[in-house]
Amino acid sequence: MKKWCLPLWFLLAVHAVFASGDPNPAGARAWGLGNASVTLSDSWSLFNNPAGISGVTQVHLLASYDNRYGLPGMQSMATGVVYPSSYGNVGLSIHRFGDDLYSEHLVGVAYSHKVSRVMLGAKLNYVQVHVDNLGSKGAVALEFGGIAEITSQLFFGAHVYNFNQAKLADYQDERIPTVMKAGISYKAFDKLLLSVETEKDVDFPAVVKAGIEYQIVKNLYLRTGMSSKPFINYFGIGFSPKRLQFDYSVRSHPVLGMSHHLSIGFRFEKKRV
Secondary structure, X not given: OHHHHHHHHXXXXXXXXXXXXXXXXXXXXXXXXXXXXXXXXXXXXXHXXXXXXXXXXXXXXXXXXXEXXXXXXXXXXXXXXXXXXXXXXXXXXXXXXXXXOEEEEEEEEEEEEXXXXXXXXXXXXXXXXXXXXXXXXXXXXXXXXXXXXXXXXXXXXXXXXXXXXXXXXXXXXXXXXXXEEEEEEEEEEOOEEEEEEEEEEOOOOOEEEEEEEEEEEOOEEEEEEEEOOXXXXXXXXXXXXOOEEEEEEEEEEOOOEEEEEEXXXXXXXXXXX
């Protein structure tokens, strides 16, 4: 057990540094906003705050890829589906980080329902960590979130990932990170969205994130954002012709350099049933 857990402890710490405490960031729209995504209500909320998938009215298929700092083994891939119904919306997500030497796999099932102006969502994730020549360990991590429409322009969101504090191993009490975040967004007018939130990993200092999204013309969006500790800049663009959604974002770390994120979504004609 000790031979397996010591490298795992080190690798988990390294991953936490590179991921800035965010468990499973996915979707280039959120990345372009500095991952200030806790109040967003779209299909990519499946990965960022499951409460947000309540705002989805069509079946969505999702896929994303990101490469962090151009480093080998620092790639993430994610895919998912969101299905709306009159009984609430459900989603299935698959997320992979790493390579053959070290990798993390997450499979999640989410459910969300909207009551009046409040969206509530929960998600069950099976998390598996694999280290080459040392084997794999897995655990179930639960998450819960909510989004409240305070006014037609102002929204509040909160989310906690791994609130059950799932344990991977007894040695040194190795656990999956528990991360809490809360924030607000303000839709100044139809084409401009402002978002800010605070994120706190129980083992790391709090991080402040903020982002701006502006619709230049119909179906074309520009985004920018930032996050603290360390200060990181984000930029992004989105294009949504017909039933497709293309998003791209880039972030600039002051030491490690650039990371790129691309996501694609497809909306079916099927409406909420």
